[in-house]
Amino acid sequence: MKYRHVFHAGNFADVHKHVTLLALIRALSRKEKGFLLLDTHAGRGLYDLQSEGARKTAESHGGIALLEAATLEAARHDHWPPEIDDYLAIVKAIRRERSSRRVYPGSPMIALAAIRPQDRAVFIETQAEEHAALHRLLSRESGRIAAECADGYQRIRHWLPNSERRALVLIDPPYEDTTADFRAVEATACETLRRLPNAVVAIWYPIKHERDTEEWRNRLISRLPKPPDEARTPAISSDLWIHPPDSRVGLNGSGLLILNPPWQLAEQMANWLPILRELLDTERTGGATVRSLP
Template identity: 40%
Template sequence: MNYRHAFHAGNHADVLKHVVLLALCDALARKPGPCFALDTHAGRGLYALDADAARRTGESEGGVARLLALPIGDPCVARYLDAIRACRAAHGAHAYPGSPWLLAYALRADDRIACCELQPEEAAILKANFRGDPRVAVHQRDGYAALKALLPPRAGDTRFSRGLVLVDPPYEAQLREFDAALAALRDGLARWPHACYALWYPIKQRRALQPFHRAAAALPAKSALLLELLVRADDSPLRMNGSGLLLLNPPWQLEAMLAPALAALRDMLGEATAPASRSEWLKPPA
């Protein structure tokens, strides 16, 4: 794979993904007992927005940089920006946290995190970034295969009963990537059926995603929720106009908490022609 997230760190897709990720972590942490998180396509875990790759695209200017310059009323968005400031306090004024950093930031001392990254250079940087954190295990391996190899998770002789699996592939195969992602989610649900699964996906034209949505609704999860944020009209197949998250078995009341955050993000990050944000149950909870 040639994808490098350093070119896209802090853009509108990262904002959506990371606002939701922190809300999921906080829901897990509210209950006693340790939990486990698996990040299947982890990247390097920490980025510099003043590096050449990020400056070349300038995508963070329409994402996290815009939010940091605005007054924020929504608590989920404010929680995300607090995490950004904490990351910068630790790593410098231009740092941006990837999902592994946010998992380590939001979860607790007795929780455990496994991060998978296939690219050797990115995996080496990821290992270096978390060398001092005993909660974080880094695996240089295919992320989809990790759902078979690492689930259900165990700590010694104890199986974790709660947790989160984040699947965030690069979509270099474009729409064909959904087939691989859905197959991996089905494998994960068969091995660890009570966990929450979050699949991020890009949106170019919404109508092209209808087969994916139908297939996602048929997965053997107890519930399935779509969260989508578009920053411009979804009328071009040549650029990413927004992104979404498919959440399987999301925590109770998460949708009610995140729907206002999505609407706020659309108002702050979207162009005038951007459609409304979307929060929709494909499979409502029983």
């Protein structure tokens, strides 16, 4: 596998995903009872934006850097979303802690900054080097935090169902072998809900061709196991594209499919997503939608 997330760290898709991840953790934290956070594709946890890889692509310039510049304009917005402030405050705090403005936190660091003592987290990463970096980063964390070097798709079977019976599962593969990852995501989402029907599952996907995305999402939803007391598993999608969704640039947009979304998440998203789009889509060729599915 050649994929290294450092080439993409802090880009528009990371911003979209991490604002959403944080809002999901906050939503699950409304209940006192702890939950398990399972990050099946965790990465190395922290990225140096001045490293050769990150400087080569400079993708963070079109992501976190735009957001930071924009906070000065927050006062101009009547409905500036607290979710964006929450995310930026965490990025800032992590940088302050490390005395470095060069770093960008991955999903594990964002999650660790937000979970509570009664919650647990498991971060799974398959590449030995990435896992070693993550392991070092978490070495001082307590036993309720684990970092495994393994196949995240498979480890679902080990961790679920969990004793808390509440879980947030983030599935964020590289899609390097696109077809295989889409298929594995489908199977993992189904297996997760078979094991824990109320699990909140957040799946990140690339938007390259609108029609393919739509087809895949519909297929996945049609295959989900039927929950015990409802006709179907509730789902919402949050799509943010910065290039026309059928253009040939490669990654046109960032999508998130949320299964069993927490109460009012769709309403909150409908507030923050257009503002994220306004900040990140500088060429005004993109768009954003939040939809209940199917």
